[in-house]
Amino acid sequence: MAKQEQTASEYGAKDLAVLEGLDAVRKRPGMYIGTTDSQGLMHCLWEIIDNAVDEALAGFCDAITVTLHSDGSISVADNGRGIPVDIEPKTGLSGVEVVLTKLHAGAKFGNASYNASGGLHGVGSSVVNALSSRLDVEVDRDGTTWRMEFRQGHPGVYKDADPNKPNPGSPFTKTRKNKATELRKVATVGKGVTGTRIRYWADPEIFNDTAQFDYDKLIDRVRQTSFLVPGLAITVIDEHIPESTTGENSEVVEDATHVENVVDQASQINDIEASDEAQATNSGNATEPAHKDELGTQQADQLAQQQNAQHAPFAHPRVQQFMHTGGVVDFVDFLSTGEPVCDIWHISGSDTYEEETQAVGADGDLHAQMVERTCDVDIALRWTNDYDTQIRSFVNVVETPGGGMHVDGFLNALTRQVRKTVEANARKLKVNLKDSATKIERDDVTTGLVAVVTVRIAEPQFQGQTKDVLGTAQVKPIVTKLTDDVFGQMITGAKRGFKEQSGRVLEKIVGEMHARIQARKTKEVTRRKNALESASMPAKLSDSMPGNDDIAELFIVEGDSALGTAKAARNSAFQALLPIRGKILNVQKASVSQMLANKECAAIIQVIGAGSGTTFDLEQARYNKIIMMTDADVDGAHIRILLLTLFYRYMRPLIEAGRVYAAVPPLHRIALAGSRKGEYIYTYSDDELQRKTQQLIQDGIAFSDDIQRYKGLGEMDADQLADTTMDPRSRMLRRIRMEDAEHAAQMFSLLMGDEVPPRKQFIIDNADDFDRSNIDA
The missing domain is CATH 3.30.565.10 (Histidine kinase-like ATPase, C-terminal domain)
Structure with a gap:
């Protein structure tokens, strides 16, 4: 202690370090x-x-x-x-x-x-x-x-x-x-x-x-x-x-090359998966799907790496050049994913403000003085049918990932104008203003929003040296007023050419509000714990027993006839059944509110119990696997695609986590005869049936000429459905990947969307590949 006191007493100016320059x-x-x-x-x-x-x-x-x-x-x-x-x-x-x-x-x-x-x-x-x-x-x-x-x-x-x-x-x-x-x-x-x-x-x-x-x-x-x-x-x-x-690559060439490479790789990856599936079915015994899918994915990844090594020895070109002339409008177009709900809306203008700053006077000293600043505002925005939000903000081309005054002003005005317009059109938008819960929130407005917010000002003030957040307070009212004026005309349809677009935007935002409210109600019905909760679920749900959440499976079954067989075939300890009546709503074309109003879609979201869109919480999902079990025909494939689009649009984390599957029911049953009477072989395509029967003839194995062809799941008895499609020990499932769901959504947009010319061109381009034998009679 004495030594410490002596050291403190000797502390003086000689102990101060002066660092000069840099x-x-x-x-x-x-x-x-x-x-x-x-x-x-x-x-x-x-x-x-x-x-x-x-x-x-x-x-x-x-x-x-x-x-x-x-x-x-x-x-x-x-x-x-x-x-x-x-x-x-x-x-x-x-x-x-x-x-x-x-x-x-x-x-x-x-x-x-x-x-x-x-x-x-x-x-x-x-x-x-x-x-x-x-x-x-x-x-x-x-x-x-x-x-x-x-x-x-x-x-x-x-x-x-x-x-x-x-x-x-x-x-x-x-x-x-x-x-x-x-x-x-x-x-x-x-x-x-x-x-x-x-x-x-x-x-x-x-x-x-x-x-x-x-x-x-x-x-x-x-x-x-x-x-x-x-x-x-x-x-x-x-x-x-x-x-x-x-050689040199420009922005356009770079993107085009990337798309071409992706298409080539996807084609070869699909070939590998088809080969894997054929090998699995040729064996005559169905195998557990998850292993098959993981193996196919590994092989696909290896192929992609080989392709990159052969055709792209370097990760990027030696020279890349970038130049754009459309400004923030082009930027929003570049950032946009999903189908656009409206065109890109552009807000621009400028205003002045006064600011006190320190300036060097004639005597060389700093003095406070008031100066007039100009604030230039340039904003582009668009809504898409996605539920992700992308708002990129900049001050003098420096990105401000933390936002700041310019973003606050923009979002405040955006939310206020949308609320006013929804209230003015409540009857048309079917909004009950007497219900305090039906109020537009900022999250409803920003869902699916892609926006670039930029301001240019002299000597901006930032919070921190790294310039993450704009702190110049005078910018906020300028951005707010400009957004109020320009966006207000757009969203109300007062500006020429915006009436139809604003209607679609408002419908989407109101739909997101209903989805948020519905999600809150769904979360209130927490994970199944008692009979009261089970009673709150749709009456047609045949739920599994509680306590097996880590292995629980939900089978979405096509039709009531298949439901009866599935009930007898399932293991009720961990397998739940939810029947749907044929083809559900095409959510690619429908709004959020229309989707929620559809009984089939609403039931699926309620039963899964994790919400939808931006409110979806994977941790709250009541089942470990979601399995689409439809007939092995064209209609069944159509229903799977509709379900896939619903999951991709509103419950995407389920697909990203690898928890969505398609059941693979057989098409045919071959009954063996002679010494092997009572044994059956299942096949999953006409080509496989032909190969299997030829193989049996070559091997001298007798079989009945009366080969059963299943037209639907309802034609199977419980034992057959369990062995081929539901029992984890013998069934085959196909895991759905993000690429599958994204491709399905894109094809739906092309074949069932509002744009006729792309659909016509697709039909023309693929007419030569049409095969009448592929149509399931």
Whole structure:
């Protein structure tokens, strides 16, 4: 204790550490880039790219090139005005050195050069410089190329053995303190040529061993920037990939190639699964489905990997270029999945606000002053029939994943206008205003919404250095008012051409409200615990016994006739039965409210007990497996597709978790004769029947010529149905994957949707492949 007291008493000014220049950044990098892992590594690149994009926002740049060099360094080049090379009077340093060595220095702190910028805190380039083992900068201005080099943030000169192969390990002469800057002329360029090129090597002394560069994140960032700055061409070059192996890829070519590869792989994967199924049925004994499906999936994955290795030795092209001219409208179109409920709606405008800011006066000191700012707002939105919400927000092309004032203003106005319009059209939309529960909530409005919200303002205020949330309060009322005015006309149908679209949007939102209310009621009827709960379920449900939730199975059975046989064939300890009357509603064309009003759909959702859409909770599902058990004919296949579309649209997590199956009932029963009388062989297709009978003849096994063909599940007796379709020890199931459900939904949209021309073209394209024998008579 005495020693501690003595130490405390000796604590004085000599114990204080003063970090000069960029040393503070190297000492506490997390304060500036968040982390020193992969996220911080990518953040450094964003800072350099954002500075180039700022030139484009200011109207002085239309091309940016990002190069990933084979030595691990990264360079960013733009054709903007170039960093100033003249002397900054206060420091006596060149503009280049000021930008790259001084924190909180740059044109973005003034009011003239940048009205809106992405590099917002004036520390971006200097922080990257401090955290790089080496950084080289070249500037084209006034017919001259100027060059300067840095080592861990300190200016100096490198002596590379090969000037074309700069190396951070080359001999370096550090510029002495108070010596003139080492900015030097290295070449001449045309008088009108301007731009900046920065190349840096991330310092391994700063970034930890887990820090890895993420190419996909770079491409996503570059792509989104090309949407947000229309007309800006951004090229990404990966020098790790030899020039001879791949050519340039644009946005369109890249996507088209991807689609083609997916189609090819899907075709071969389907071939494998068909082969697996044939092998299983040729054996004459049905096998447990889950094993068959998992094996087929593994083989399919291996095939896909082989295809990639043969045809795509590199994960991406050497060169990719992105440029879009449609702005946020194109961005929303790119982000949209599912069938659109409306066209893309565009909201844009601007307004001004006053803000108190600190400005440097004539005496060189900071003084508070009121300035007038301009806020430009650009929003695009669209609703789809999906239930996911995608809202991407940006301030001066910098993404704000945490939202902020601009998003709050947008959503507040959106919700308010929808509520007003629903109340004004309550009778038409069948909304009971007297029921306090039937109130539109924000989640109802945002379900299926795809939106891009952007604002451009000078000197925005963020919550934190990483710029996740916009904090400039004056932006909120501007976005709110603009959305109120423009969107209000759209949703009420007052704006020309929006009446029909607004009707569909309102119907969808009201449907989501009813789905939410219904889901809440369903959750109130929790997992089966007593007879009272069972009584609240649909009367036609033949439930299983409680206590076996981890293995419980729900069979959705086609028709009442099959139900009677299934009741006798099931194991009531863990198998439940829910009959449906023929073909359920085509939910691909129906609204949410129409779906909920359909007795069959509502019963399925209620019995599963996990809700629907955005409120679906997989943990609340009352059954471990959902099995569609329909006849082995065309009508049965049609019913399965309708059910599949219902699960895909409203209970997708069930499919994602691999808990949806299709039963595989046989088509034929061969009765053996002679010494094997009383034995039966089941086949599952006409081709298999032919092969099996030929095999029996060759093997000299007698069988009855009276081969039974099942027209439906109801024609089987209980023992037959149990052995072939329901008993886990002998049945065969087919697990439904996301690709199956998505394909079914797409085909339904094509063949039964509202658009006639695509359906007509499909029929024309596939007419030559039509086989009358495939029609089940």
